[in-house]
Amino acid sequence: MSDSLSQARKANGTSSSGSSNGNEALKYQGRKTSRATSEQRRRIILEAALRIVVRDGVRGVRHRAVAKEADVPLSATTYYFKDISDLITDTFTLFVEMGAEKFKAFWEESDTKLQEALALLDGQHPACLSQEVRQVFVGKMVDLAVHYIVAQLKDHRDYLIAERSFQLECLRNENLRPVAFNHQSYLLNSLESFFGRVGSEQPAIDAQLFAAVIMQVEYQSMVQSGDELDTDMIRDRLVRQISLMLK
Template identity: 65%
Template structure:
């Protein structure tokens, strides 16, 4: 699993309109911060492999190859360790999601420059291009960041049991929806907030289906059909 390069030293970071803050012991020295980060990265690997319930001080210490006393020094209890692991995960996701859409911005601008909203054929071509952009995003997630998707679902499930994670989960969801809302505003949606929520749900479903059923051959055709149908409905392209 890839991780962002920014420090996780307890300083707040704005994600989805919320300032994320780490709960564990704050650090000031570089080597101490590196050890703390090593512990959080190890905990994330355990989440992917065993689920959130697999995160225990002893298991994380073994995974991180550090003394047990190190995990209890930085995180007074398992709640702080899990919360900070989720916080790192959310920061990682925000950075990755933002980077992808920035790279895709030129494709979106090109497609919009050729769109004639009054022409049904032009809207159909535009829907095809937006579908290509969306399916490429999903395939990148499935092929290169499947661990991230697995961890995301593990944390979503844990939020049902652990209310401490819910504000962090909200910021994670809000960042995703805000990005989609901006996207739909750019392409002329009359209800970008609603379209963002609907399309966000489709993306999550398609990613889950890809994780469970695969994303090649007939499965890929099915994933594309789901995304294309939703985009056509949002753009007013019907068959």
């Protein structure tokens, strides 16, 4: 959670004024800042709030708790965020920006593997491929998806915990819902593009279904006891889902 906010903005083309990379604009609700020192303090407060979300859930975010976590005066948190709703909303917005940077980096890293898999299609629908080539294609897709999930679980566990905390809070706080839709779009847009390229008749629906499978597998892996990931379970479910979608 120590990612730089400026790096996240650079990666996504986003800023505190609300510009975005083609999705609905991300907009901060708290007091706007013009000086670098003020922006730095504001970011420190939001990053502290994000650590509290991971540790205690969204309901643990209170002005006094955040001030203590950020090691700033209580007056600083109330200056930048007039009420707790603005503080929570802006913390979620920061989380989405950081997540978009991480997601963009993953796809850039995985682009070669994705292109190798797509090259197997040679302009054909997966169902038209020979059984052997089709199995190789599905295997490459599963390898890519397993790599993504394992990286999430091993290297970004705090991110997944925060993600689910914010999802739950969206049921209570309607101000978070536009931010949540923006967050979902990063994964869904990429998956929809992929399923469209492989000939899906309903790429948007396939993207939603596959994203739901990923989320369920991540959740099950997080709540299972022990430190070892059940990669066989992850792979089996993804093979089944991808095979069904590409029929």
